[in-house]
Amino acid sequence: MAEPAAASSAGDAPEPPSKNALKKAQKEKEKAEKKAAAKARELADRQKKEAADGEDVSKDSYGELPLLDSKGSDSTSTSRVLLSTIAEHEDKEITFRCWVENARSQSAKLAFVNLRQEVDTVQAVIAASDKLSKQMVKFCGTVSTESTLVVTGLVKRVKEPIKSATVKDFELHILKLFVEVKAEVPLPLQVEDAERPMPEAGLGDEDEKPAEGDARPLVGLNTRLNNRTIDLRAKINQAIFGIKSGVYLLFLEFLSKKRFTHVQTPKILGAASEGGANVFEVNYFGKKAYLAQSPQFYKQMLIASRFQRVMEIGPVFRAENSNTARHLTEFTGLDMEMEIQEHYHEVMSVLEDLMLFIFNELNTRYKKETELVRSVYHIDEFKLPESGKVPRIPFVEGIKMLREAGEEVNDYDDMSTPQEKHLGRLVLEKYNSDFYVLDQFPLAIRPAYTMPSPHNPLLSNSYDMFMRGQEILSGAQRIHDAELLADQMRKHDPPIDPNGAGTKEYVDSFRYGCPPHGGGGFGLERIVQFWLGLPNIRMCSAFPRDPQRVTP
Known part of the structure; x- marks a missing residue:
């Protein structure tokens, strides 16, 4: 009597998944597909960025130049201007030699460089675009103070006077920037300190502690004269x-x-x-x-x-x-x-x-x-x-x-x-x-x-x-x-x-x-x-x- 019961049990078909189980499985599948798609897009974006960075559309517009005439290079016959005449070149491209008074990066896409020639200074701006790479922005924003440059830029009138430069009504939009001679850092004397008055005590031979509320010391005459080539740049x-x-x-x-x-x-x-x-x-x-x-x-x-x-x-x-x-x-x-x-x-x-x-x-x-x-x-x-x-x-x-x-x-x-x-x-x-x-x-x-x-x-x-x-x-x-x-x-x-x-x-x-x-x-x-x-x-x-x- 027992055998027929056993045979009946073995021949039964498995029960189908419930509706809830099917929905859960479908959701897991869709979630995995979305995650895979996001990773694929991220990889594609990274590859696209790396490709763009690798191209560097500005690679020929910045960098460090070889020692003058060490490579036997020919003259480019590019006309150089004096910074004191910048007002005569509004909305025009100019090229001139100068040095870095200070450089600062605002972001990955924007940097400012104060450029100086003799006693004249001008604010220069460099912003990333389709024609100007972020690599060049980064390079310009990190150039060492007092480095000698050859710069090409577009002269543009500004709406508000620039307080940080002697050229108040114009700024320079950088198109090319080459380091001709890189300055070693740190400097033995900061040029901006040589712009300040000497200590009043004695003959001004010794450095003087800063006044209350002023972070910078007054630099004495001996310090200045011992580093005269830097001091004279003031x-x-x-x-x-x-x-x-x-x-x-x-x-x-x-x-x-x-x-x-x-x-x-x-x-x-x-x-x-x-x-x-x-x-x-x-x-x-x-x-x-x-x-x-x-x-x-x-x-x-x-x-x-x-x-x-x-x-x-x-x-x-x-x-x-x-x-x-x-x-x-x-x-x-x-x-x-x-x-x-x-x-x-x-x-x-x-x-x-x-x-x-x-x-x-x-x-x-x-x-x-x-x-x-x-x-x-x-x-x-x-x-x-x-x-x-x-x-x-x-x-x-x-x-x-x-x-x-x-x-x-x-x-x-x-x-x-x-x-x-x-x-x-x-x-x-x-x-x-x-x-x-x-x-x-x-x-x-x-x-x-x-x-x-x-x-x-x-x-x-x-x-x-x-x-x-x-x-x-x-x-x-x-x-x-x-x-x-x-x-x-x-x-x-x-x-x-x-x-x-x-x-x-x-x-x-x-x-x-x-x-x-x-x-x-x-x-x-x-x-x-x-x-x-x-x-x-x-x-x-x-x-x-x-x-x-x-x-x-």
Whole structure:
């Protein structure tokens, strides 16, 4: 009876899946298919992006150039422009050399680079597009500060003035950017720190901690001078040396029109040109020689040679152990010498008009540079007198003015630097002029070749010129009679032998007939320092020399 039951059980068909089970399976299948499709799309997008990145549509528009001429490359004859002329090229492509003031990436598709040429800066923009790759954007946004570039871009006017650049109304849309010379980082001195004023304490030699609320320290003079090639890149320093070059050229321009002949005299002498001990002695083939304290002897010898008017610009060496803010052991002298027709004040008049010409032209031709420097080192505008109205103050009157103001000074003593500055303030108050002349100095404090005054044997026909109460020129009528010159040299303190090596030829040159003459010598660096109100004269010498520094 049991067998039929067993046979019946074995022959039954399996039950079909329920409707719920079928729906669940269908959903799982669809979910798997969607996931697979998403992965496929992601892979395709990544492959497409990698393909696009691999192509880099801008690959020929950026990068690092080989060392100039190291590959024997030919000139492209591409015209280069000056950044200062950018306004003339609105909506045009320009190419120019510059360097990176700073670079920053805003995003993967946008970067900004501030570019500089001389004292001019412009904001440059680079944005990714179908024609400009993100790789190029990334490269431009990470170029190291101070790297030298060759850039091509489109000049576009902006709606709002750009505060971070000197070019306010235009920006550059970069099309090509090549690194010509890459700057190493980190820099030993940040150029932006060299744009700031020096510490006020002392001579500004040491770095100074930042003021409260300011993250950056004030960089001292020694740090700047030790890294001078970086320091000189600061816009303020470029402006200082633009003005210095201007004074040099204006000096030549004015005197050339006055028929002065530009001469060059020796700087290795057989005798000290000013007398005294403040000379650098050199070994000249086993003999003693000296670096020139001035071109004085030779200027006068040229007048004796029938040159009516001469001028010279050249180095001057003074072995003075003066570690002050206005002294250098090597500076640039602006010298002139001329015949006198009737009175030595003729020379003073030429010198006064020369300086008024220089000052007025600095106010016009070099206005931008002057304003840039004075925006950092704040000083009152230089007060100028009119031509023919430069205050000429007899030395004895200057002494009287100081006494009346409370200074203790004797009639025939030389003034100290603080007394000179005090007198400058008194003159400004009385005459409304930052430029003036002191005349008729005591004979005892002038060089031996100075003509004594015919009115007072203790005084001389000599003069100094001052800017803001500080000396910029020393000058005088010179002795043009050989016997009087020899006598004055013997009486000088210390005495000078008129028959000594290097002086005999000088004295003898007046034995053959020499007209009355006079002149003066300026310190170029002092003119620049006092015009701009700079705290230290070393700022006006590219690579200054003082008792402590002979490098770099």
